Amino acid sequence: MPxxxxxxxxxxxxxxxxxxxxxxMHYLAGQLTERGVDLKxxxxxxxxxxxxxxxxxSISDSYDHVFTSGGIGPTHDDITADCxxxxxxxxxxxxxxxxxxxxxxxxxxGRELNEARLRMARIPDDATLIENPVSVAPGFTIKNVHVMAxxxxxxxxxxxxxxxxxxxxxxxxSATLRINRGEGDLAGPLGVLAEKFAxxxxxxxxxxxxxxxxxxxxxxxxxxxxxxxxxxELKDMFA
Amino acid sequence: MPxxxxxxxxxxxxxxxxxxxxxxMHYLAGQLTERGVDLKxxxxxxxxxxxxxxxxxSISDSYDHVFTSGGIGPTHDDITADCxxxxxxxxxxxxxxxxxxxxxxxxxxGRELNEARLRMARIPDDATLIENPVSVAPGFTIKNVHVMAxxxxxxxxxxxxxxxxxxxxxxxxSATLRINRGEGDLAGPLGVLAEKFAxxxxxxxxxxxxxxxxxxxxxxxxxxxxxxxxxxELKDMFA
Numbered sequence: 001m002p003x004x005x006x007x008x009x010x011x012x013x014x015x016x017x018x019x020x021x022x023x024x025m026h027y028l029a030g031q032l033t034e035r036g037v038d039l040k041x042x043x044x045x046x047x048x049x050x051x052x053x054x055x056x057x058s059i060s061d062s063y064d065h066v067f068t069s070g071g072i073g074p075t076h077d078d079i080t081a082d083c084x085x086x087x088x089x090x091x092x093x094x095x096x097x098x099x100x101x102x103x104x105x106x107x108x109x110g111r112e113l114n115e116a117r118l119r120m121a122r123i124p125d126d127a128t129l130i131e132n133p134v135s136v137a138p139g140f141t142i143k144n145v146h147v148m149a150x151x152x153x154x155x156x157x158x159x160x161x162x163x164x165x166x167x168x169x170x171x172x173x174s175a176t177l178r179i180n181r182g183e184g185d186l187a188g189p190l191g192v193l194a195e196k197f198a199x200x201x202x203x204x205x206x207x208x209x210x211x212x213x214x215x216x217x218x219x220x221x222x223x224x225x226x227x228x229x230x231x232x233e234l235k236d237m238f239a
Numbered sequence: 240m241p242x243x244x245x246x247x248x249x250x251x252x253x254x255x256x257x258x259x260x261x262x263x264m265h266y267l268a269g270q271l272t273e274r275g276v277d278l279k280x281x282x283x284x285x286x287x288x289x290x291x292x293x294x295x296x297s298i299s300d301s302y303d304h305v306f307t308s309g310g311i312g313p314t315h316d317d318i319t320a321d322c323x324x325x326x327x328x329x330x331x332x333x334x335x336x337x338x339x340x341x342x343x344x345x346x347x348x349g350r351e352l353n354e355a356r357l358r359m360a361r362i363p364d365d366a367t368l369i370e371n372p373v374s375v376a377p378g379f380t381i382k383n384v385h386v387m388a389x390x391x392x393x394x395x396x397x398x399x400x401x402x403x404x405x406x407x408x409x410x411x412x413s414a415t416l417r418i419n420r421g422e423g424d425l426a427g428p429l430g431v432l433a434e435k436f437a438x439x440x441x442x443x444x445x446x447x448x449x450x451x452x453x454x455x456x457x458x459x460x461x462x463x464x465x466x467x468x469x470x471x472e473l474k475d476m477f478a
Contacts, residue, residue: 014444016278017411018269019457025283030257039255041290044264044281047442051280074423075443075454076430116426135447151445172256184313184345187355191315203286204314205253206390208374215314218258 003038003169004064009055010044011070011080012150024069024155031159036168036222037065047071052083060087060145065166067159070150072139074116081122081140084147090124098123098138105136131161170222175231179238180214189237190217197230199223242277242408243303248294249283250309250319251389263308263394270398275407275461276304286310291322299326299384304405306398309389311378313355320361320379323386329363337362337377344375370400409461414470418477419453428476429456436469438462 008028014020025042032039040063045051052071060066071080085092098121099113106113120137123129130139130148134157139148141162148158179186183206194202200221207214219230247267253259264281271278279302284290291310299305310319324331337360338352345352359376362368369378369387373396378387380401387397418425422445433441439460446453458469 013440013442013459014457015265016268016281017272017413017459018265018267018278019413020444021265026254026257026260028257029255033256039257040285042255042281042283044283046279073443073445074426076426076433077442111421111423114423114427116430117423119426120423135452151447153447174256174258182350184350184353184356184359187313187315187358188353191355194315201252203252203316204312205259206312208390208392213374218253220252220256 001169003036003172004167006032006037006039006065006067007059007063008039008042009052009059009066009068010042010150011047011052011068012044013046013077015044016046022069023152024150027152027156028067028069028159031163033172035163035166036171037166038169038172047077047079049079049083049086052080053086056084056087056145060143064144066145067162068145068147069155072120072137072147072149074119074137078119080147081124084142084145085124087145088124088142090126090142092122092124094118094121095123095125098129101129101136101138130158133157133161172220173222173224173227174218174220175227176216176218177231177234177238178214178216180212181238182213183215186215186217186238190234193230193233193237196233197226200226200230202230240408242275242411243406245271245276245278245304245306246298246302247278247281248291248298248305248307249281249389250286250291250307251283252285252316254283255285261308262391263389266391266395267306267308267398270402272411274402274405275410276405277408277411286316286318288318288322288325291319292325295323295326295384299382303383305384306401307384307386308394311359311376311386311388313358313376317358319386320363323381323384324363326384327363327381329365329381331361331363333357333360334362334364337368340368340375340377369397372396372400411459412461412463412466413457413459414466415455415457416470416473416477417453417455419451420477421452422454425454425456425477429473432469432472432476435472436465439465439469441469 127140366379366381
């Protein structure tokens with residue numbers, strides 16, 4: 001059975017303007033790979049309501065899981081929850097279970113649960129809350145879409161809350177060989193070898209390191225025996 | 240006149256598997272912002288021919304410029320050039336001008352211009368070459384799509400070759416104020432202020448720093464006077 005598939009939507013003008021460097025994509029990619037879920041596509045889009053709604057709607061039909069990052073805080077530019085609700089034609093308002101979480105948290109910290117903070121309790125009717133052990137305000141899952149915060153520490157905590165509920169496939173295994181030779185020299189033989197091991201995905205990632213041209217050759221697949229066999233032949237070829 | 244728009248397509252399984260952390264998106268985002276080109280969307284997709292072709296075709300209709308990163312080397316998994324050609328129904332083969340560049344380079348370095356390296360001279364008929372001062376093998380521009388290498392040092396060099404040919408708009412200016420107060424406290428007043436300065440884009444980016452909750456408030460726009468006025472009012476509000 002093929003692995004389940006996933007896509008990610010990163011929401012935030014601050015990334016598209018170059019102000020902030022996104023860290024969540026790389027983190028999620030690693031977590032999904034470990035779990036045997038194939039991340040097929042990532043889209044980074046701006047804080048634009050129509051764009052968010054349309055992207056969620058179209059992408060959620062194409063993949064088993066969709067993860068979003070960003071735009072669920074208390075400020076005026078946090079519009080993700082409402083846009084995801086719109087994508088699924090769902091009613092959204094402050095929900096009692098989410099409000100109770102926030103009320104308890106702010107009471108214990110002596111801060112006010114004001115109107116702005118209450119925005120973080122806006123949850124679509126049919127959604128399930130995602131626990132946030134860092135700053136309490138929850139994410140949510142609706143259908144196959146997991147809506148999470150953009151702050152990296154909160155994002156990581158929410159991923160940890162969601163992943164145990166997802167059935168993964170065979171974990172993707174990989175092995176890497178660093179070859180200190182120009183990609184142009186190894187491309188021919190590597191192509192032949194890749195055809196022989198057609199069930200593996202063979203990638204070549206060139207580097208330059210203090211004037212040395214080389215490439216990291218990576219074999220990926222779910223069968224360790226075949227990966228080992230590939231690596232043996234690769235080493236023999238370029239030893 | 241509104242600024243020209245752009246999208247980026249990052250091509251590479253190694254990023255989606257979490258093996259490599261992409262650096263080119265953040266770099267390009269900063270460069271375009273400086274130049275007054277609005278980066279509206281980034282898509283990260285795998286080394287899949289149908290996916291690359293379809294993404295290039297659909298996205299090039301929606302934006303003034305499209306930048307791609309990755310998949311133009313000599314190995315079997317470098318399929319971007321052929322996919323971009325297919326997206327525009329263009330003939331592609333080894334082109335004399337690109338071959339001449341490679342031949343001179345490999346002759347001077349005493350390496351062989353073999354069949355694999357010749358793949359890097361595959362350029363669509365109507366494309367213009369993008370200079371690569373780092374490792375010679377060129378990128379190319381066809382219609383509004385700029386096809387560039389994934390290796391960060393080469394990507395940067397190619398961006399520098401392309402950008403002078405692009406007419407930008409008014410550079411996007413910005414100013415940031417760090418406010419050591421929870422987003423929930425500043426959200427209400429900030430929303431009112433954002434409405435007053437509707438021609439600016441006002442973003443709030445929460446952080447946690449050693450247990451302190453705060454937010455960086457960023458004002459973006461093309462009119463420095465208005466940005467300054469916004470920042471004065473913001474400081475007065477939270478001083």
